[in-house]
Amino acid sequence: QLVVTQSPSASASLGASVKLTCTLSSGHNSHAVAWHQQQPQKGPRFLMLLNSDGSHIKGDGIPDRFSGSSSGAERYLTISSLQSDDEADYYCQTWGTAIVVFGGGTTLTVL
Amino acid sequence: QVQLVESGGGVVQPGRSLRLSCAASGFSFSSYTMHWVRQAPGRGLEWVALISFDGDIKYYADSVRGRFTISRDNSRNTLSLQLNGLRPEDTAMFYCTRGLRGATVSDYWGQGTLVTVSS
Numbered sequence: 001q002l003v004v005t006q007s008p009s010a011s012a013s014l015g016a017s018v019k020l021t022c023t024l025s026s027g028h029n030s031h032a033v034a035w036h037q038q039q040p041q042k043g044p045r046f047l048m049l050l051n052s053d054g055s056h057i058k059g060d061g062i063p064d065r066f067s068g069s070s071s072g073a074e075r076y077l078t079i080s081s082l083q084s085d086d087e088a089d090y091y092c093q094t095w096g097t098a099i100v101v102f103g104g105g106t107t108l109t110v111l
Numbered sequence: 112q113v114q115l116v117e118s119g120g121g122v123v124q125p126g127r128s129l130r131l132s133c134a135a136s137g138f139s140f141s142s143y144t145m146h147w148v149r150q151a152p153g154r155g156l157e158w159v160a161l162i163s164f165d166g167d168i169k170y171y172a173d174s175v176r177g178r179f180t181i182s183r184d185n186s187r188n189t190l191s192l193q194l195n196g197l198r199p200e201d202t203a204m205f206y207c208t209r210g211l212r213g214a215t216v217s218d219y220w221g222q223g224t225l226v227t228v229s230s
Contacts (some may be wrong), residue, residue: 034216095215098170100158
């Protein structure tokens with residue numbers, strides 16, 4: 001069964017970097033994931049498609065501060081030089097045969 | 112630029128029906144898979160359904176299969192979602208999203224339309 005797991009919360013200081021993790025269930029190490037950002041009271045925004053080899057394709061206008069990497073079943077979103085408007089919920093999304101799955105999301109707090 | 116504008120949400124009693132629409136512009140609508148994704152108040156994102164570019168393939172989440180129907184009209188650049196047998200737990204913001212080429216994920220989102228199921 002395809003399941004995507006994310007930590008419920010993370011925090012980091014203004015100007016620092018943070019690495020968010022999305023973990024794929026056993027047997028799904030080769031799956032790509034999409035990362036999405038949802039700022040408070042707004043709709044989600046696509047950040048990137050992240051492949052199992054760490055290559056990624058960013059959405060329109062996504063700054064270089066956002067990057068992705070992969071290791072085994074883990075898919076990472078790294079945000080550097082944190083700004084106050086990076087405070088948001090971050091979701092990863094993947095797909096299988098006839099199904100699309102979202103992780104539960106990580107709420108990022110910028111201190 | 113890509114625009115997705117949902118409409119049709121509202122307050123409806125349990126067991127009733129509603130039809131959501133999404134008007135797409137700024138891209139070649141007939142070339143893309145489209146999705147519906149929902150978000151219950153204070154909760155995370157839940158994928159609802161997808162439809163292939165030509166409408167031949169439709170997939171649904173287990174939670175809505177048999178009650179919701181996704182469709183599209185490529186001549187009008189419109190995506191639809193028919194919601195039947197609505198339940199209180201269907202209360203959510205419903206988002207129309209475009210599918211990323213080559214991957215079954217979303218790359219553009221609409222602003223959403225709110226469905227409230229309550230007696």
